[in-house]
Structures are given as C-alpha cells and as structure tokens.
Amino acid sequence: MTAMATALDTTPFVRLTSVTKRFGSAAPALDAVAGDILGGRITGIVGPDGAGKTTLIRLMTALMLPDAxxxxxxxxxxxSDPAGIQASIGYMPQRFGLYEDLSVQENLDLYADLRGLPKSERSRTFGELLEFTDLARFTTRLAGKLSGGMKQKLGLxxxxxxxxxxxxxxxxGVGVDPISRRDLWKMVENLKAEGIGVVWSTAYLEEAEACDHVFLLNQGRLLFSGPPAEMTGRVENRVFRLSGIRGRRREKLAHFLEMEGVVDGVIQGEAIRLVMKPGLQPFQSREATGAYCAAVTPPRFEDAFVDMLGGGPGGRSRLAETQRAFASEDGRSVIEARGLTKRFGDFTAADNITFDIPRGEIFGLLGPNGAGKSTTFKMLCGLLTPTAGDGRVAGFDLRRDAPAARNRLGYMAQKFSLYGDLSVIQNLxxxxxxxxxxGARKRERIALMGEIxxxxxxxxxxxKDLPxxxxxxxxxxxxxxxxxxVLFLDEPTSGVDPITRREFWTHINGLVEKGVTVLVTTHFMDEAEYCDRISLIYRxxxxxxxxxxxxxxRIASEDLPDPTMEDAFIALVQGSEAKDAA
Structure with missing residues (x-):
C-alpha cells in the first residue's frame, strides 16, 4: 500500500450527509442516508431490489444530484464539481455498456479513447488488465460471445x-456463477490492497460477509452501517441446524415455520436451518417416527437481515393448498434425458446429458456461465431441438410431441419473458x-393468482414498470x-430480496409435496440445498x-471437514479441469 493511500485511509473518500432522493410522488428512493466510505477497504451497499442501491451509487458518480x-x-x-469526481473514479454500472459486436480488444480500445488514455500507456495498461482479468486468451472474441462472468471481467x-x-x-455479481464471482472478489481484494476504495453493491447477502463495511438498505432507508460481523452477531446462538430428520424435509420445514418462536428457516441439504427468537430453542424430538437433534450453528448475514425485517413469510403456501395433487406412478420418471446433445456448428453446447427425474422431486441444473445448463434446460422445455439423444416430459417425446408436452408444464424464463407493454391482468x-x-375456470384461476x-x-x-x-x-x-x-424454473429468484426468495421456495416446496416435479437452475448455492438431486454441468x-x-x-477433507455447496461446486469444476488437462 502506498504512503498516499495510507494517509487517506482515515479521510473519507465519500461523505454522505442526510442524502434524500425522490422520483415523482412515490416514497423516497433514498431517505436521509448518512455515512462515510473509506479508502483501502471494500464497502458493500447491500439490499434487495428497489432498496436504493443503484440510486446511491449514481449519486456518488455525480450523474444525478440529491434532492436534499x-x-x-x-x-x-x-x-459544484462533478467533472472532478468523474475524472477520479472508476464506474461499472449494473448493465455495463459493452458493445457486443466488438471484440474484447476493440472494447478496450474504445473505452481507452473515451477515458483519454494516452497512446503511449495503452500497450502496458492493456497487458496488465488482460492478465489481471485472465482475458488475454480472448482478445479476438466478440463481447456478445463471452459468458456472464467474462463480460463482468471485461467491464471491470x-x-x-x-x-x-x-x-x-x-x-x-448478478447472474454470475460462483467461480466467476470468486474471481471477481480476488481482483477487488488486490485493488483494495493498493489503497483503492471499492464500493460493491449487491442483493446477494452472502456477498456482504466479504465486505469490510456494509451499508444495509431497505426501501430507501439505511437499516445498518458497520462491519458485517456486527450485524451477524445480533443472531449469535439463535441459529440452529436440525439434523437426523426422518421423512420429508419440506413438510417438516413448513411445520416448523408455523411454530411460535421460529423467525426463519431453510433447507440445508439433509438438514434444516432455523433462526429462533431470543432465548428460545427448537424442540428436540426423540420420537421414533421423526427424531432429530438441534445444534447451534454460526449465523449468516442473511439470518440477521431476515430477523431485522421481522422474520420470513412462514411455511404456508396458499398456491400449493389450491394445487391439484399428482399421484405417484410406480416410480416412473416424469422427466427423462437420454444422451441429450446439442451442437451449434462445430461447437457442442451440451454433450450426452443423461438423467431421470421422478415425480415430486426438485432437480437442479448447476454450472458456471456458459457451461451448457441453459441449453439442456431449453431442450427439455421443447424450446430447442436436440442434435442427438432423446428427452421425455410427462410421457411426451420432445421430438414428436413438444407442443402437447408444453401444455403439461409451466415455464419461468431466466429473463423476464412476459409482455412488458401489457398490464398485469392482461398478461394473466x-x-x-x-x-x-x-370461462369460469379461467376467471377462477386468475382471481386466485391475484389474491395469492x-x-x-x-x-x-x-x-415493465413493476418492481x-x-x-x-x-x-x-x-x-x-x-x-x-412439471415446472421449469430458470434462475427464478435472481436479484430478488430474501423475503421474496423464501416466499418462492415456500410455494415450490408446497407444490412438490403435491407431486409437482421441478427442474430449476440457480446461481444461489444455498438454493441448491433445496434440491433432492443435482446435475453439475461443465463444458x-x-x-x-x-x-x-x-x-x-465428495470433497470433504481433514482441512475442510464441513464444506459448503459453493465449496463443492468450485472443487468439482476444478477437479474436472485438472482431469481434462491430464
């Protein structure tokens, strides 16, 4: 760290004084937000969609001004001096303006022109940044052909x-797989070591734990400012891991969430994780039909945030309660993939994918950006025709009967796929x-969705105007x-707040209990824990x-006796890379 950076560490890089910003007659996007951001550390602007994160960052760029x-x-x-600010900062907006029909190098050249980087410095600067971001091998690739994680690295x-x-x-980190997200964090840590002040906004509360200081926003209000450990400390000794559960975990979780004293709960592999009100502990059952034991487990930032908001949405799903039940059919698979392969020219996006999903199971497709999981997903939805192999959904062959199969399944796309210019009721x-x-059935179902x-x-x-x-x-x-x-869900909760995520999974878990079969993709590794089984797809x-x-x-060791799902994801992908390289 340079002497200049050390001297500046105690002087705020950003000072926010009662910052308020409104758009029209709605409630303030930011309401009297105050605090300091220092150099040489990573400051997280954390909160759900609509919390005010982007507004606050744009105010720091002087692209907009506060109302008060x-x-x-x-x-x-x-x-008084927006130009002085803009000459001294680096800014990567949420939807970074890369030119997708330009190559990596052409994008760098263009932004070097826009930033006024002297020609004499470009060769050295480009070389350093391409090495820093590990993009040196891809300088001729069009930006539109990069994976999500690589696009973010180019934006950086x-x-x-x-x-x-x-x-x-x-x-x-939005829409970026765990490996790319970890790479981005390593890059940012290196910048922090040089004394650069870094502000990282995120709706992923697990990312808050990697920050040195956090501003937690919700609906424009600052709920917390301080080190993340101070926040998680609020629920210390109130988070429990229930292991040894017999029977269906989803049914048990729904039951626990309706019990007095339970603030929040999620499935964690074969266990259940509960946050309790102060001074209370989960009842420890020793009954032969449902024995389990509860042990205190380290809290997460998200546990404390949900507790601060008053708890999760509970375990009851009105949607599931009104869903017709699908009986088990002697173990027959509802979704079948047999050697599914998809080629685009000489590029193989999916290669010999095989699995079966029985009725009433949540099956997850995980993988890094560009690994082939979306291609596999779209083949099973009937949206892409396989080059080779076969797929069946609800008894229908996807090659011959794709239209008929679609009437038996529900599909929620990764990017909002409804009609933006139509109203909510018109979409329904x-x-x-x-x-x-x-007729009456249509009116009944639409009214029910409006209520639920x-x-x-x-x-x-x-x-298009909805949050x-x-x-x-x-x-x-x-x-x-x-x-x-059958329900196909492609990253259904990307970018939404923790309460809405829990609401979604309460509905999904309830539907599965009624015999609905779910195929889901996600970059949230804690959501992967809800799956009964997972296929990890790479290359x-x-x-x-x-x-x-x-x-x-599979990846547990003496050094890592209790790995997380993210640990498993990264280790298995890296193991596959090493095997291919051997």
Whole structure:
C-alpha cells in the first residue's frame, strides 16, 4: 500500500450527509442516508431490489444530484464539481455498456479513447488488465460471445483503464456463477490492497460477509452501517441446524415455520436451518417416527437481515393448498434425458446429458456461465431441438410431441419473458388463454393468482414498470395458472430480496409435496440445498450427479471437514479441469 493511500485511509473518500432522493410522488428512493466510505477497504451497499442501491451509487458518480443533503466524493461536492469526481473514479454500472459486436480488444480500445488514455500507456495498461482479468486468451472474441462472468471481467477492465482512487461497482455479481464471482472478489481484494476504495453493491447477502463495511438498505432507508460481523452477531446462538430428520424435509420445514418462536428457516441439504427468537430453542424430538437433534450453528448475514425485517413469510403456501395433487406412478420418471446433445456448428453446447427425474422431486441444473445448463434446460422445455439423444416430459417425446408436452408444464424464463407493454391482468388473461383455460375456470384461476400473489393494487400497471420482485411473482403466477405437473424454473429468484426468495421456495416446496416435479437452475448455492438431486454441468458435460450432501461429501477433507455447496461446486469444476488437462 502506498504512503498516499495510507494517509487517506482515515479521510473519507465519500461523505454522505442526510442524502434524500425522490422520483415523482412515490416514497423516497433514498431517505436521509448518512455515512462515510473509506479508502483501502471494500464497502458493500447491500439490499434487495428497489432498496436504493443503484440510486446511491449514481449519486456518488455525480450523474444525478440529491434532492436534499449532500454527497462529497474525494473532496469534491457533486453539485459544484462533478467533472472532478468523474475524472477520479472508476464506474461499472449494473448493465455495463459493452458493445457486443466488438471484440474484447476493440472494447478496450474504445473505452481507452473515451477515458483519454494516452497512446503511449495503452500497450502496458492493456497487458496488465488482460492478465489481471485472465482475458488475454480472448482478445479476438466478440463481447456478445463471452459468458456472464467474462463480460463482468471485461467491464471491470474497462472501468480500470485509468486506475481510479475510488471504484464503484453496481451489482457486478448478478447472474454470475460462483467461480466467476470468486474471481471477481480476488481482483477487488488486490485493488483494495493498493489503497483503492471499492464500493460493491449487491442483493446477494452472502456477498456482504466479504465486505469490510456494509451499508444495509431497505426501501430507501439505511437499516445498518458497520462491519458485517456486527450485524451477524445480533443472531449469535439463535441459529440452529436440525439434523437426523426422518421423512420429508419440506413438510417438516413448513411445520416448523408455523411454530411460535421460529423467525426463519431453510433447507440445508439433509438438514434444516432455523433462526429462533431470543432465548428460545427448537424442540428436540426423540420420537421414533421423526427424531432429530438441534445444534447451534454460526449465523449468516442473511439470518440477521431476515430477523431485522421481522422474520420470513412462514411455511404456508396458499398456491400449493389450491394445487391439484399428482399421484405417484410406480416410480416412473416424469422427466427423462437420454444422451441429450446439442451442437451449434462445430461447437457442442451440451454433450450426452443423461438423467431421470421422478415425480415430486426438485432437480437442479448447476454450472458456471456458459457451461451448457441453459441449453439442456431449453431442450427439455421443447424450446430447442436436440442434435442427438432423446428427452421425455410427462410421457411426451420432445421430438414428436413438444407442443402437447408444453401444455403439461409451466415455464419461468431466466429473463423476464412476459409482455412488458401489457398490464398485469392482461398478461394473466393472455397466458390463461395460451394454456387453454376458458370461462369460469379461467376467471377462477386468475382471481386466485391475484389474491395469492397480492396483485390487486397493480392489476392495471404495465408489467415493465413493476418492481423486480413483483415481476417475478407475476412470471410464476403465469407459469402455474393451468396447474402444471412439471415446472421449469430458470434462475427464478435472481436479484430478488430474501423475503421474496423464501416466499418462492415456500410455494415450490408446497407444490412438490403435491407431486409437482421441478427442474430449476440457480446461481444461489444455498438454493441448491433445496434440491433432492443435482446435475453439475461443465463444458457441456455432466461432471457430477447426486444429492447436495453427496456432492459435499465428495470433497470433504481433514482441512475442510464441513464444506459448503459453493465449496463443492468450485472443487468439482476444478477437479474436472485438472482431469481434462491430464
């Protein structure tokens, strides 16, 4: 760390004084937010969608001004000297403006021109950044052909062309797999060691734990400011891991969540994780039909956040309660993949993918960005025709009967796929018609979705104007209107807040208890714990197949006796790379 950086460590790089920002007549996007951001450390701006994270970062860039209060960045006031700020910072917006029809090198050249990087410095700077981001092998590849993680690395390189004193990163980890996200964190840690101040905004609360200091926002208000350990300390000795559970974990979790004293709960492999109210412990059962024992486990930042908000949504799913039940059919698989292969020209996106999913199971497809999981997912949905191999869903052959199969399944796309210019009620009416609902049945199901997902106040609002969490609720509502027996969910909770995520999984768990079969993709490793089994896909191939606990057990060691699902994901992918290289 340089002497200059050391001297500046005690002087705020950013000073926020009662910052308030409104857009129209709605509630403030930011409401009297105050605090200091220092150099030489990573400051997290943490909170769910709509919390005010992007607004706060844009205020720091001087691209917008506060309605009240003040923002001072590197000694410059945003009102009086925006140019001084913008010359001294690096900024990577949430949707970074890469030119997808330009190569990696052409993007760097363009941003070097925009940033005024002298020609004499470019060769050295490009070389350092390409090595730093591990993109040196891909300089001729079009940006549009990069994986999500590689796009984020290129965006970071463009933001660092002129090394800034303050780097502002707006949700760089969204939609990025655990390996790419870990790579991004290593890069940022290196920048921090040079004395650069880094601001990293995120809706992923597990990322908050990697920050030195956190500003926790919710609905424009600052709920907490301090080290993440101070936040997690609030629920110390109140988080329990229930092991040895017999019977169906999802049913048990729903029961626990309705018990007095339980603040929150999630499935963790074969166990259940509960957050209790102060002074209370889970009842320890020794009954022969349902024995389990509870042990205190280290708290997470998310545990404390959900506790601060008053707890999760409970274990009851009205959606599942109204869902017709699908009886088991002698163990016959509902989804079958037999050697599924998809080639695009000379590129094999999915290679010989094989698995069976019985009724009433949650099956997860995991893998790094660009690994082939979305291609596999789309083949099983009937949206892509396999080059080789076969797939069956609900008894229908996907090559011959894809349209008929689609009427038996519900599909929720990774990117919001409803009609943005149609209102909520118009989307519900449209998809009800697509799925063959009519008359009284159609009116009944639409009214039920409006009640379950609380759409009554937004029925006439255009879908594109909805908050992300409400958009995702609408997408799920449209996918289940016709009571499908198979549900395809492609990253259904990406970017939404923890309470909405829990609400989604309460519905999903409840539907599975009614015999619905679920195929899900996710980059949230804690969500992978809800799956009964997982196929880990890398470079187009399935490199591991089993339950979450089986995958964690494969990489457990004396040095890592209790690995997380993220540990397993990274170790199994790296093991596959080493095997291919041998």
């Amino acid at each position: 209060g003040s923002v001072e960045v590197l000694g410059y006031d945003t009102r 390189a463009c933001a660092l062309l002129r090394k800034p004193r303050l780097l502002l990163l707006d949700e760089p 009416n449209f998809f009800a018609g697509v799925y063959g609902l009519a 997902f609380d759409f009554r106040s937004v029925l006439d609002m255009s879908a 992300l969490g409400v958009k995702q609720r609408l997408a799920l509502a449209c996918a289940v209107l016709h009571e499908p027996e 187009g191939r399935s490199i591991a197949l089993g339950s979450p606990d089986e995958m964690k057990a």
